[in-house]
Amino acid sequence: MKKIVLFIMIVMLMVGCGQQSSDQNAGDGDQQASFPERPLEFVACYGPGGGHDTMLRAMAKIITDEKIIDTTINVVNKPGGSAAVGMGYVNSHAGDGHYLMSTTSSFITTPLSSDLELNYKNFTPIARLGIDPEMVLINSKSEFTSLEDFLKSDKAINVGGTGLGTIEHIVTVMLEKMSGKELNYIPYQGDGEVIAALMGNQIDFTITNPNTAYDYLKSGDFKALAISTEERIDMMPDVPTFKELGYDITVSLFRGVAAPAGISEEEKAYYTEMIKGLVQTEAWKDDYLGKNMIVEGYMDGAEYEEFLNEMNGIYETILRELEIIK
Amino acid sequence: MESIQNLLIGFNDIFSVYNMIIIFLGSMFGTIVGALPGLGPSAGIALLIPLTFGMPVGSALSLLVGAYMGTMYGGRITAILINTPGDAPAIMTAQDGYPLMLQGKGGLALGISAFSSFIGGIFGLIVLVFGAPIVSKVAINFGPPEYFMLMVLGLSTITLLAGKSMSKAVMMALVGFALGMVGSDYVSGFVRFDFTPELIEGVDFVAIIIGLYGISEVFLNIENLVHLKMGKPSFKVKEFIPSISDIKKITMPTLRGSLIGTLIGILPGAGGTIATFLSYATEKKIAKNPEKFGNGAIEGLAAPEAANNASVPGALIPLITLGIPGSGGTAIMLGALIMYGLRPGPLLMVESGRLVWLMIAGLIIANVFLLFSNILLIPVFINIIRMIQKYLSPIVTVLCILGAYSLNYGMFNIWIVLIFGVLGYFMKKFDYPSGPLILSVVLAPLTENYFRQSIMLSRGSFSIFLTRPVSLGIILLLITIFAFSFIKKGRNSKNQDYSEE
Incomplete structure (x- = not known):
């Protein structure tokens, strides 16, 4: 009998601990009377x-x-x-x-x-x-060094991005129309997967935001070839705009x-x-x-x-x- | 060795009485959260994050890694005790764990699974410590074709989960595929079968698992008045610690499970799930008496449990080295790292290496705590079940309903759980296996998307699966397995039975 009582106490203690921490979470919002x-x-x-x-x-x-x-x-x-x-x-x-x-x-x-x-x-x-803004990003180990190289090469080009009909896809299609080079757009689930695909050379380039690419540019894994702003941005003065390269793409x-x-x-x-x-x-x-x-x-x-x-x-x-x- | 030196610095940084208590509390909290159906690492860590504000970063990380590991140990408890796996990787644990429970060996099952979880976790951590940069370089070379073939390999384990009739298993797998298609498809942005807005996200497979396993078991128990062989109340730890002969039996399965778990757990998506299914399949294939699998084979319990826990550090490798999370649990860890001012990405180890090593040291300590606390707590768990046995059905029902609600904070998943509970009851009555159904629900969307990405990459040519070495390797492996099972069949040609039994 003693053992059972002891056991019940242990259980209560455990349940109590669990409740305490969840109460604390729920309790934070109590000051606001109705919302949240x-x-x-x-x-x-x-x-x-x-x-x-x-x-x-x-x-x-x-x-x-x-x-x-x-x-x-x-x-x-x-x-x-x-x-x-x-x-x-x-x-x-x-x-x-x-x-x-x-x-x-x-x-x-x-x-x-x-x-x-x-x-x-x-x-x-x-x-x-x-x-x-949107940027064209390549793996630093890529055989290409400029957007022109890409668009003039005979190689079939695979472009990674997120979902069809997204801004990345729109930029890709605009680039395709303006350059006449066929670009094969592959949709991935989320920016993380696209980055992994570019890291592993599964795709030739990706259209993505500086936000996603920042650390990989800093570490030298990736290189940026073009950016969709009206003018070059201060943080990356070496990256040319699409406009400079002759493609009128300024969607961000x-x-x-x-x-x-x-x-x-x-x-x-x-x-x-x-x-x-x-x-x-x-x-x-x-x-x-x-x-x-x-x-x-x-x-x-x-x-x-x-x-x-x-x-x-x-x-x-x-x-x-x-x-x-x- | 630089890694060992770094790890020692990590241990040195983390070691304080306060941090040890924090890791212990975190891992106990994780165990309880993980044991509740429907709640996993994401919920466990998310609940603790607000508590860590104001703590030193080292202690905050200690708490979170403790909870993270704890949920991995907790998941097996409900799978074994009440046949309700909390998540897809725990399904294989229920497969042999619950039969052991019915035979009155629930304590032993918990002991064995705690032991193999520990070995799996430590195995994965060793790979993480010594091989992370190399492993991540290999992992990024896996593209859609490789992932697709891996999914096919995972799906092929359906044949081993088939039970008595292969046609029934295939039927269930097809039902699973149909269910997996519901919802939005990111390759085209098209939404399929969205009869209600909730279905845009697809049917949550955790809800299906809770229904098919937990609720349907309740129905069966009510009908058959199942009485678990619990014996007399006992607090003797001895009965729950695996004997030498048991340990001998599970050593190799545990090591094989650990290896499979580490290798496959690294891959994002369904890595952990596929790893548990594959390691179970491997053990069943090479076992001397495969008929015991599904009826309480301790090898079949140990291997997937080791694989499950080995996949945890495995999934951390791409997170630490590349900033890419490989699972739901690591995704929430990523969020936590960002909150503490770290920037997960290729520079994480360079910029915040010391904290990363502290985190790894924390994982190792948590694993040791969890092994001991989980073994010592077995009498508590077993006796809880003993005490509430009369009321077990209503309690399990309440836990399942709560778990379903917590998935999306809405009624919708509760209906899903109840519908699949009824379906699961009839499936058990008429001997339709639930494993193939769940496996294809989890893998169908991934299989489909990887296939389409592959075909888009190759511009419509199927040769992409043959020209890439890893993909070709998996195809050859599949053919070999297939050929071997035919040879085996030829030998036992008199046996008309399609199953492996």
Whole structure:
């Protein structure tokens, strides 16, 4: 009998320990009377290590470190379908303000190029945070040293990127049309997989953001051949723009955040304040924008919505021209 | 040896009473989280991250690696005790672990699996310490064609999970393929069979596992009034520690499992799952008495459990050397590293090598703690089951439903679990195996995407599978296995049975 009592005590103790730690997590948000009721979930629509993921994790860290809000933030990855998976996931929580999704150009291109019955209008735009350019990246061991070499060679060229109809794909198709060289676009799941493919020489080059490529450029594993900005950027003065090389390609990725549709004004205001607090911090400017070579470009929810309307028009025209949408 | 020196510095950096307590608490917490169906390393680490703010980075990493390893040990507990694997790699643990439980040897099963988990984990860590840079160089040479062939190899283990009828196994595999197709396809961005928005993500295979194994077992137990042979309450540790003859029996399977787990665990995606299935298949193939597999063969328990834990350090190799996570657990570790100001990527070892070695030292210490605590806790686990046996069915049901809810914080996966619970009940009644179904649900989307990427790379030519050495090697291996089983069949030609038994 004694043993059983002892045993029950051990069990209770163990259960108690477990509860204590989970209580602490849930308890963080108690100061806000109604929202948030539980930890916030930041949803990255691409795999870990990619641009969405890096941005949300940096946001979560800075917001927590600088005590901008005192609720726990969990970053989750819902990769796949050129962000369709993440959009479906967040949309399945329509009306629930505990979800905040990273949005990039795929927020517009994926609905346009697939029959996903969702588009940017099914979400609540919260803010645009910045833009980042597209670059042509090759393995340093590659036999080619310039974009011209590539486009004039007889070799069949395989280009890696994420999903069909993404900005990387649009840049590839534009390059193909302007140069007349056939480029074979291979979709991978997330930026991390593309980087691995380029590392292992599975593909000839990739179109990706400086954000993803930064460390690999620094370590000398990869080389950048062209960038899609109007002018060369300060951090990489040796990389020529597409324009200089004779290809008029100036499309860049935008980065922002959106919440599910149908959230309350209170919830919207909560996020607007949070983001306003975030973009003013030095940590955000240095540790995120600076380190990832992202051009600052804050817009609030209303401005971002207008921007999305405008971009949607531009993208739709390009994608129709490229026959990605018929 | 530079690696040993670095590792010693890592041990030196991590060694303090505070850190040891932290690793211990982390690993106990991980064990409990891992034991709950539906919760795995991602949930375990995510729950602890807020607690680590304000801690020194070394201690924070200690807590997280402890929890990470702990979930790997925890997963086997529910697989053995209540036939509810928490994740795909634990399925093979239930295959022979639960039969042992039914025979009243649950404690022994837990002991053996703790032991082989330890060996697997340490084996993987040794490879991580000495071979990480070389291994990662080999791993990046694996492209879509190699991954595709590996998936085919994984799927071929269906024949070994078949049970009595091969046609039933193939039918179940095809059902699994159909289920695996549901959801969004990133190669084209097209969404298939999305009858509700929840299905855009596909059917969560963890929900299918919980339904097919956990809930269906509850139905069967209610119907048959199953009584586990639990004996009298006992706290003697002796009964749970494997005997010398048991250890002899499982030494080779454990080492083979460790090797397979380390090699295949490195590959991103379903590495851990394929490794457990392949090591189980290997043991069954070479066993003297394969008919014991599925009925409580300790070799069949030890090998996949070793493979599962060996795949953990394996998956860390691409994370540490290249910044590319290979599994759900390492993905969340990556997030944690970024939070502590590290930049996972090719420069991680150069810029923050000392912290990485500290983390590796932490993994080794956690493994040792977990071996002892898991063996010492066996009486607790067994006696919990003994005490609640009368109420086991409702308790397992509640755990399964909670696990399903926690997958997506919604009702949807609860329905999935219940539907597959009913399906699983009828499958068990009519002797349809569930292993092939789960395996193809997990592997079907990967198989399909790797195939399409390969064909896109080669611009429509199938020769890509033959011109690349690794891919060709796997094809030859498959042909050899196939030929051998035919020769074997020829010898036992009188036996009309299709199964391996």
